[in-house]
Amino acid sequence: VIPVSRRQLLGGLGLAGAGVALGPMAAALGSVAAPVVAGGATSDGATSGGPGGGASGGSSGSGANRTYPFYGDHQAGIVTPAQDRLAFASLSVLDGITRNEVRTLLRDWTVAAERMTRGQMVGETTDLDTPPLDTGEAMGSAVGGLTVTIGYGPSLFDDRFGLAAKKPAPLVDLPPLPNENLDPAFVGGDLCIQACSDDPLVAFHAVRNLARLGLGVVDYNWMELGFGKTSSTTDSQATPRNLLGFKDGTRNIKAEQTDLLDRYVWVGNETDQDWMKGGSYLVARRIQMFLENWDRDYLEDQQNVIGRTKTAGAPLSGGREFTTPNFHKKNDQGQPVIPANAHIRLASHEENDGLRILRRGYSFTDGIDPVRGTLMGGLFFIAFMKRPDQFVTLQRKLGTDDALNEYIQHIGSGLFAVQGGLRRGQHWGDGLFV
Amino acid sequence: VATVVAGALAVPAVAVPVALATPAGAKTTTVNVTVTPQGCAPKPAKVATGQVQFNVKNKNAGSVTEAELRSGDMAHILGEQENLTPGLSGGFGLVLQPGKYVVYCPGASKQQTAFTVTGTSKAKNWKTNAVLSGAVAQYADYIDQNTATLVTSTQAMCAAIDAGDQAQAEKLYAQARMFYERIEPVAEVWGTLDANIDARANDVAKPSDLKGFHKLEQLMWSTNTLDGASAYCTELVQNEQKLATLVSNASYDPITMATGATDLINEAATSKITGEEERYSNTDLPVFQANVEGAMEVFNLLKPALQKTNPALVAQIQQRYQKVENAIEKYKATPGYDTTGYVEYSTVLTPQRRQLSTIVQAFAESLSKMSGQVS
Numbered sequence: 165v166i167p168v169s170r171r172q173l174l175g176g177l178g179l180a181g182a183g184v185a186l187g188p189m190a191a192a193l194g195s196v197a198a199p200v201v202a203g204g205a206t207s208d209g210a211t212s213g214g215p216g217g218g219a220s221g222g223s224s225g226s227g228a229n230r231t232y233p234f235y236g237d238h239q240a241g242i243v244t245p246a247q248d249r250l251a252f253a254s255l256s257v258l259d260g261i262t263r264n265e266v267r268t269l270l271r272d273w274t275v276a277a278e279r280m281t282r283g284q285m286v287g288e289t290t291d292l293d294t295p296p297l298d299t300g301e302a303m304g305s306a307v308g309g310l311t312v313t314i315g316y317g318p319s320l321f322d323d324r325f326g327l328a329a330k331k332p333a334p335l336v337d338l339p340p341l342p343n344e345n346l347d348p349a350f351v352g353g354d355l356c357i358q359a360c361s362d363d364p365l366v367a368f369h370a371v372r373n374l375a376r377l378g379l380g381v382v383d384y385n386w387m388e389l390g391f392g393k394t395s396s397t398t399d400s401q402a403t404p405r406n407l408l409g410f411k412d413g414t415r416n417i418k419a420e421q422t423d424l425l426d427r428y429v430w431v432g433n434e435t436d437q438d439w440m441k442g443g444s445y446l447v448a449r450r451i452q453m454f455l456e457n458w459d460r461d462y463l464e465d466q467q468n469v470i471g472r473t474k475t476a477g478a479p480l481s482g483g484r485e486f487t488t489p490n491f492h493k494k495n496d497q498g499q500p501v502i503p504a505n506a507h508i509r510l511a512s513h514e515e516n517d518g519l520r521i522l523r524r525g526y527s528f529t530d531g532i533d534p535v536r537g538t539l540m541g542g543l544f545f546i547a548f549m550k551r552p553d554q555f556v557t558l559q560r561k562l563g564t565d566d567a568l569n570e571y572i573q574h575i576g577s578g579l580f581a582v583q584g585g586l587r588r589g590q591h592w593g594d595g596l597f598v
Numbered sequence: 599v600a601t602v603v604a605g606a607l608a609v610p611a612v613a614v615p616v617a618l619a620t621p622a623g624a625k626t627t628t629v630n631v632t633v634t635p636q637g638c639a640p641k642p643a644k645v646a647t648g649q650v651q652f653n654v655k656n657k658n659a660g661s662v663t664e665a666e667l668r669s670g671d672m673a674h675i676l677g678e679q680e681n682l683t684p685g686l687s688g689g690f691g692l693v694l695q696p697g698k699y700v701v702y703c704p705g706a707s708k709q710q711t712a713f714t715v716t717g718t719s720k721a722k723n724w725k726t727n728a729v730l731s732g733a734v735a736q737y738a739d740y741i742d743q744n745t746a747t748l749v750t751s752t753q754a755m756c757a758a759i760d761a762g763d764q765a766q767a768e769k770l771y772a773q774a775r776m777f778y779e780r781i782e783p784v785a786e787v788w789g790t791l792d793a794n795i796d797a798r799a800n801d802v803a804k805p806s807d808l809k810g811f812h813k814l815e816q817l818m819w820s821t822n823t824l825d826g827a828s829a830y831c832t833e834l835v836q837n838e839q840k841l842a843t844l845v846s847n848a849s850y851d852p853i854t855m856a857t858g859a860t861d862l863i864n865e866a867a868t869s870k871i872t873g874e875e876e877r878y879s880n881t882d883l884p885v886f887q888a889n890v891e892g893a894m895e896v897f898n899l900l901k902p903a904l905q906k907t908n909p910a911l912v913a914q915i916q917q918r919y920q921k922v923e924n925a926i927e928k929y930k931a932t933p934g935y936d937t938t939g940y941v942e943y944s945t946v947l948t949p950q951r952r953q954l955s956t957i958v959q960a961f962a963e964s965l966s967k968m969s970g971q972v973s
Contacts, residue, residue, distance in 0.1 A: 339804075340803070340804060340805065341803065342801055342802055342803045343800070343801055344800055345800040345874065454864070454868050456864075456867075456959055456962075456963075457864040457867070457868060457962070460860050460864065460962060460963060460965075460966030461857070461860075461966075462853070462857060462966075462969050462970065465857065473674070473675075475677065476675045476676075476677075476678060478674065478675050482673035482674055483673070483674075483675075484666075484675050484678075534948060534952070535871060535872050535948055535951050535952060535955065536867065536868065536871055536872065536952070536955045536959075537952045537955045537956050537959070538867075538955070538959065560803055563803065564793075564803065570786075570861075570864075573800075
């Protein structure tokens with residue numbers, strides 16, 4: 165560990181508002197190597213993921229010390245194998261903040277996030293007279309495959325920062341949708357940070373430190389911690405269970421299905437904004453599950469609501485977990501074996517003209533519902549897609565007819581444009597703030 | 599649980615994971631399955647119906663790593679132990695009904711071995727049980743009566759609306775809703791009909807889609823007008839009449855009844871407690887009472903049967919019901935808010951709602967245990 169002074173890292177933060185070519189943190193890129201990972205088993209910066217490398221590409225290190233490349237064709241944290249834990253924050257830019265201040269913050273975030281995903285601290289401070297640059301709680305923790313993904317909400321493109329001409333046409337607030345009862349405290353945001361790691365402390369640390377860099381520029385709208393992944397995003401991952409006790413994400417798009425990713429997840433040449441190429445749209449929905457009610461439902465009905473068996477996760481039409489559901493199969497009374505309003509039927513691409521989205525959600529709990537006295541928790545749904553209307557189409561159907569609606573309610577919502585991946589030397593916001 | 603009334607679905611439910619449904623004191627039969635390159639023959643290959651524990655061990659099969667129990671036609675995996683490399687062991691437990699099964703280990707030279715469960719099926723036979731079939735018939739009458747009164751009470755509200763008497767229409771609103779809230783799980787079976795009658799503002803895709811009771815509620819209490827209400831009321835009555843026709847031809851079974859009772863109290867606990875249901879009118883307490891009445895009607899009809907299968911559950915439900923009654927007793931008033939017999943729900947504050955919720959949750963939890971006792 166090489167001690168360095170704050171000035172080498174964040175020198176001049178706060179002075180650097182005025183259109184500098186590189187953000188203050190960016191200027192210090194590569195000047196230190198202060199691994200966070202314990203035991204010296206770090207995966208240092210010189211791993212894969214240089215220019216042109218896909219962020220979905222290979223990881224470095226193994227087990228808890230795994231790292232994923234920060235740079236690539238796409239931002240990491242989308243097709244990256246879903247890590248176990250999530251920290252997600254929606255932030256809004258404070259009144260009176262200028263375009264340059266936002267741009268500089270995004271540059272600072274780039275440098276800090278890139279370091280953290282390598283297992284480095286935001287900055288090393290040995291000066292006893294100053295507060296430490298890094299908040300420190302992740303020291304000694306393995307990286308756990310940390311990824312940091314940044315998105316821009318529709319409101320960022322209003323008249324405050326001169327970004328109206330850079331707004332992608334599909335980036336408009338989600339319309340009112342059925343079976344939602346949105347808490348205004350959990351809606352929208354100018355920016356979002358999605359940090360995922362197998363270690364909850366590492367994910368939390370990433371969000372906390374980025375938000376700290378943004379003090380005076382941005383303010384938290386809302387934040388959520390996810391304690392268990394509810395979707396697998398690669399063939400090699402076992403399907404996790406959600407809080408309903410069912411396997412979730414069995415039919416999710418997987419990283420290996422590159423044709424489906426191109427068709428349904430990655431923004432391509434059809435976009436009206438160059439900076440969105442290789443990007444995606446992130447829809448976040450805070451979905452409360454009425455878990456006590458669900459737990460009182462008898463097993464056969466739970467299985468009918470979902471359309472799968474609870475233990476094996478096999479479709480009710482037979483086979484095993486990954487057997488393709490047969491939505492046409494009928495029982496001896498002529499009723500569909502997978503009921504007409506079963507969740508997996510209504511969500512299936514077969515019944516939605518082929519439409520798919522990449523789900524990457526997490527179970528969450530925020531303690532106790534203050535009025536009901538029941539568990540306040542459920543699914544923090546995150547999905548990535550080529551166009552937000554993919555989600556709108558699916559949710560209009562699910563929100564109206566899904567048998568599961570009796571047990572869930574959407575209570576928070578956000579839509580964010582996630583720009584394409586960065587090459588070394590590029591920063592979040594490049595392409596927007598030209 | 600809104601799928602069951604008209605033509606219950608016959609999904610094979612022969613196997614229930616032990617962890618989810620272990621009958622207290624039931625005897626467990628152990629079956630050993632040794633996986634070898636040759637196969638995975640279960641020992642014994644024939645057991646009596648009931649709880650069965652499969653212990654699976656991979657002795658020396660490098661090419662075989664799992665064993666499954668499947669239905670006789672191979673279509674359904676009932677239990678499995680995966681990822682067993684040589685030397686490892688594991689297992690799974692199931693409650694098995696009589697019939698033919700297959701133990702399956704893909705990759706072995708003999709992949710399938712027959713497995714038989716003997717004994718008498720505990721198939722659902724309520725139709726031959728006079729107590730249960732009587733309860734089902736009486737429940738059908740209860741549904742029919744409440745639906746008929748729902749129509750006439752809504753018509754009375756429409757008459758007040760047509761006469762321009764908003765105060766009277768508001769009083770009749772809560773009264774009409776009581777009849778719906780006693781039988782709602784039955785109405786929910788006909789998906790769009792329930793939405794057309796009872797959808798709340800947040801249930802619909804667009805604000806302009808809102809119709810039925812809660813549109814009228816919104817007009818009268820929030821917009822404070824009867825403008826446009828007449829047409830909505832007429833449509834509401836038409837939908838209620840459709841419901842009356844459907845329920846007169848519907849058939850029920852004891853499980854539907856039992857789970858419907860649970861659903862009513864779930865609903866009370868989830869959307870009445872928070873005030874979401876009657877967000878404009880604040881008449882949540884009378885419809886809460888209606889949910890409880892609908893659930894207790896089911897309980898009272900099933901009680902003679904439950905008394906035989908599980909008297910302790912009967913006692914618990916009665917005790918917890920009494921706590922619910924005691925809790926809502928405090929909010930009764932004469933004539934009450936809009937002559938509902940209750941105070942306005944907005945005067946019931948969060949700590950009191952929380953207290954009510956805890957009591958209602960316990961009641962619902964007890965009710966949910968009825969379905970397994972009446973099949």
